[in-house]
Amino acid sequence: MGEGARDAGHLPNLRGADGPADPYRLPRQRRGQTPQMHGRYPDYDVLDEIADWDDLTRGVVLRRLHDVPSRRFFTEAEWDALAAFCDVVLAQDSDPRIPVVAYIDEKLHAGRLDGYQYADMPDDRETWRLVARGLDQVAQSKGPASYALASAEVRHEIAGEFSEAKVTGGAWDQVNVVRAFGVVMRSALAAFYSHPWAWNEIGFGGPAYPRGYARLGIGMSESWEGVEAFDIDPVPDVKQRGLE
Amino acid sequence: MRAALKGALRPRENDSAYLLDVHSRGVPGRERMHRYPDSDEVDMLIVGCGAGGSVLAQRLARAGWRVVVLERGPFWDPDTDWVSDEEGSAHLYWNDKRIIGGSDPVEMGKNNSGHGVGGSMVHYAGYTPRFHPSDFDVGTRDGVAADWPISYWDLKPHFERVERELPVAGQDWPWGDPHRYPHSPHPIGAAADRAWAGARAHGIEMRVGPVAITNGVFGNRPHCIYRGFCLQGCKVNAKASPLVTHVPDAIEHGVEIRSDSMAVRVEVDGSGRCTGVTYLHAGRERFQRAGAVAVCGYSIESPRLLLNSTSPRFPAGVGNNADQVGRYLMVQGAPQVAGRFPELLRMYKAPPPEVSSEQFYETDPARGFMRGFSIQTVSPLPIGWAEHVLADGHRGAALREYMRDYNHWAVLGALCELLPQPENRVTLADETDQFDMPIARFDYTQCDNDRANIAYAKQTMHDVWEAAGAQDVLSIDRYAHLVGGCRMGANSESSVIDQDHRVWDVPNLFICDGSAMPTQGSANPALTIMALASRLAQRLVAKRVAAQPSNRALARRGGYR
Numbered sequence: 046m047g048e049g050a051r052d053a054g055h056l057p058n059l060r061g062a063d064g065p066a067d068p069y070r071l072p073r074q075r076r077g078q079t080p081q082m083h084g085r086y087p088d089y090d091v092l093d094e095i096a097d098w099d100d101l102t103r104g105v106v107l108r109r110l111h112d113v114p115s116r117r118f119f120t121e122a123e124w125d126a127l128a129a130f131c132d133v134v135l136a137q138d139s140d141p142r143i144p145v146v147a148y149i150d151e152k153l154h155a156g157r158l159d160g161y162q163y164a165d166m167p168d169d170r171e172t173w174r175l176v177a178r179g180l181d182q183v184a185q186s187k188g189p190a191s192y193a194l195a196s197a198e199v200r201h202e203i204a205g206e207f208s209e210a211k212v213t214g215g216a217w218d219q220v221n222v223v224r225a226f227g228v229v230m231r232s233a234l235a236a237f238y239s240h241p242w243a244w245n246e247i248g249f250g251g252p253a254y255p256r257g258y259a260r261l262g263i264g265m266s267e268s269w270e271g272v273e274a275f276d277i278d279p280v281p282d283v284k285q286r287g288l289e
Numbered sequence: 290m291r292a293a294l295k296g297a298l299r300p301r302e303n304d305s306a307y308l309l310d311v312h313s314r315g316v317p318g319r320e321r322m323h324r325y326p327d328s329d330e331v332d333m334l335i336v337g338c339g340a341g342g343s344v345l346a347q348r349l350a351r352a353g354w355r356v357v358v359l360e361r362g363p364f365w366d367p368d369t370d371w372v373s374d375e376e377g378s379a380h381l382y383w384n385d386k387r388i389i390g391g392s393d394p395v396e397m398g399k400n401n402s403g404h405g406v407g408g409s410m411v412h413y414a415g416y417t418p419r420f421h422p423s424d425f426d427v428g429t430r431d432g433v434a435a436d437w438p439i440s441y442w443d444l445k446p447h448f449e450r451v452e453r454e455l456p457v458a459g460q461d462w463p464w465g466d467p468h469r470y471p472h473s474p475h476p477i478g479a480a481a482d483r484a485w486a487g488a489r490a491h492g493i494e495m496r497v498g499p500v501a502i503t504n505g506v507f508g509n510r511p512h513c514i515y516r517g518f519c520l521q522g523c524k525v526n527a528k529a530s531p532l533v534t535h536v537p538d539a540i541e542h543g544v545e546i547r548s549d550s551m552a553v554r555v556e557v558d559g560s561g562r563c564t565g566v567t568y569l570h571a572g573r574e575r576f577q578r579a580g581a582v583a584v585c586g587y588s589i590e591s592p593r594l595l596l597n598s599t600s601p602r603f604p605a606g607v608g609n610n611a612d613q614v615g616r617y618l619m620v621q622g623a624p625q626v627a628g629r630f631p632e633l634l635r636m637y638k639a640p641p642p643e644v645s646s647e648q649f650y651e652t653d654p655a656r657g658f659m660r661g662f663s664i665q666t667v668s669p670l671p672i673g674w675a676e677h678v679l680a681d682g683h684r685g686a687a688l689r690e691y692m693r694d695y696n697h698w699a700v701l702g703a704l705c706e707l708l709p710q711p712e713n714r715v716t717l718a719d720e721t722d723q724f725d726m727p728i729a730r731f732d733y734t735q736c737d738n739d740r741a742n743i744a745y746a747k748q749t750m751h752d753v754w755e756a757a758g759a760q761d762v763l764s765i766d767r768y769a770h771l772v773g774g775c776r777m778g779a780n781s782e783s784s785v786i787d788q789d790h791r792v793w794d795v796p797n798l799f800i801c802d803g804s805a806m807p808t809q810g811s812a813n814p815a816l817t818i819m820a821l822a823s824r825l826a827q828r829l830v831a832k833r834v835a836a837q838p839s840n841r842a843l844a845r846r847g848g849y850r
Contacts (some may be wrong), residue, residue: 050631261476
């Protein structure tokens with residue numbers, strides 16, 4: 046592990062006005078996949094461990110990878126707007142991308158909702174549709190034909206306005222905007238961080254049944270857990286380690 | 290001598306751990322489970338198979354009572370129904386819609402509402418602290434909230450008995466009424482190690498536990514494997530929930546657990562006695578007759594069922610003639626603060642509940658508010674961590690950066706005692722659900738004392754991380770647990786049930802779950818709910834409560850089992 050990860054200087058709170066660092070400075074993934082292929086555990090692939098997972102869990106996780114749901118709930122226009130929005134708020138600016146909106150579509154189509162609805166909000170399914178329409182309306186007010194067709198800069202600007210509840214008019218007047226942002230972010234995050242590519246990126250151990258863990262203390266790792274790398278330059282590193 | 294017996298004590302009068310199968314996790318014997326026809330007047334009909342209902346059923350069945358439990362959700366089999374995955378576990382929660390309102394609405398489902406046999410203890414973290422003696426006379430002691438009509442000492446023998454049955458592991462406990470635990474403390478992970486070091490440096494005492502997770506083999510339940518998925522249902526059978534601690538023994542003693550059965554009305558006759566419960570099973574309305582009924586549906590569903598049970602005698606819902614049903618519902622303020630460290634801590638390893646402190650539990654006038662809070666380690670898995678990062682105000686590239694840093698973080702959570710208020714309550718909304726039953730609306734608003742308590746607890750956790758040398762901190766405001774809504778009290782004007790859990794004015798209707806509690810302390814409620822059920826069962830069996838089975842039922846008992 047490089048000093049870079051021991052030091053916390055890369056964290057947004059400590060960088061202040063500089064904003065988050067460029068993730069493309071991080072090691073490229075060499076084993077398995079991560080979203081955008083950068084991460085902190087370049088030689089760790091949680092999918093190497095699937096033989097040690099119980100059948101039921103393995104089925105649930107692999108379905109996310111191999112059976113990406115097709116569009117059934119959203120209209121094509123809604124899907125495009127929301128896919129673009131999810132990519133902005135999850136910083137997915139290049140391939141490979143986790144198809145977040147596909148999992149959300151499946152959940153809403155099946156009616157799998159959280160167990161509550163705010164008194165000043167519509168049903169979550171309606172909230173999602175209103176957000177899609179609202180994003181397009183704001184984009185159109187700035188010129189582009191839709192949110193999905195707007196430039197990256199405009200898409201970021203609108204997502205920022207939504208997160209700060211600065212969007213008004215049209216669809217936005219039918220929801221509590223602060224809560225609507227919470228509704229969509231909660232689902233987007235659940236879809237993204239339930240995907241094994243995201244586990245590779247953050248070094249999460251994934252399902253752990255029936256194996257469990259034996260090495261719990263500071264600095265202790267299971268033999269299969271990922272080794273953290275922060276500031277290695279993959280080109281000389283590969284050469285040094287004789288991996289080519 | 291007592292130390293030598295650690296882990297070796299077999300609980301008295303509960304063989305659940307020994308009735309389980311060594312090679313599979315599901316409850317054995319379901320195919321042999323006793324079945325009662327609807328027309329048979331059972332001695333006790335229980336609504337809800339969670340912490341309260343399961344213990345009550347098991348105890349009464351041991352005494353020969355004929356018991357049926359109606360459970361809205363499925364009869365879980367951990368091997369075939371649960372996965373070792375965060376997103377794949379949403380079906381463990383009560384996800385039917387509830388409307389939430391007030392100035393500080395409480396999000397429902399995940400984190401506070403169970404579904405299926407075992408109730409919300411299926412997905413609780415596993416912390417099982419006792420209430421303190423001070424919890425039972427907060428009204429007299431602090432001039433806020435309310436007094437209970439019973440004392441800590443009424444519950445103490447039941448705390449001890451339930452702790453042996455779960456069993457609870459932890460260090461000798463110095464707070465409240467000092468006590469020991471039947472199982473030794475678990476080893477702790479790196480994240481808890483960091484938290485504890487910070488607490489020590491800041492002058493705060495912490496202890497390992499108390500968690501209802503086996504530390505050593507217990508009957509046919511295995512040792513914990515430290516996989517960290519306590520909140521997703523324990524596939525190991527190491528973490529206690531009624532599904533493994535009381536349901537097997539209950540079934541062995543003749544209880545029928547009728548799962549997938551949604552109670553919609555408690556029926557009351559012209560004389561004011563309840564006669565049974567109308568429920569829906571497989572799309573058909575049915576009515577189970579009963580000599581007595583115990584509603585154990587927790588703080589939202591118990592009030593909802595009572596409010597929906599209208600009759601000429603109880604036009605506003607059974608037991609609600611004084612307009613008390615659904616009121617004084619409490620949640621705990623549960624802010625979490627995370628600290629960042631140079632080393633890899635990998636908080637996903639080891640159970641989320643590890644070490645805790647009750648040093649701030651009681652009122653300290655110097656803090657400027659009444660009552661207090663507890664501090665516990667919690668260890669969110671990736672989706673939980675993402676919600677934490679989002680709540681601190683990060684999204685996009687900043688959110689991804691904090692997420693990639695996951696393995697360097699440790700998280701502390703507080704449980705703040707928020708005060709009971711009459712307008713924090715459950716009512717029936719205009720909208721109906723798939724059972725054509727009005728859905729519950731829960732309004733919640735904090736008072737100034739609540740806000741001061743939460744702010745102080747957050748600052749204390751920040752101080753702990755600073756003392757530990759954390760490089761960065763992130764925090765989230767949230768709630769945990771439900772308590773109250775059908776509280777017990779000394780008179781029918783200010784409570785729903787008496788000290789024996791009996792609904793005022795209905796001699797054979799009881800409420801025995803978290804909704805019965807007049808205050809919530811800073812303790813996770815599961816152990817206290819079980820202890821209350823254990824006490825009620827003891828009193829019913831000893832006939833110190835009038836709704837014992839009729840003579841006819843007692844006569845029948847001779848021929849049963």
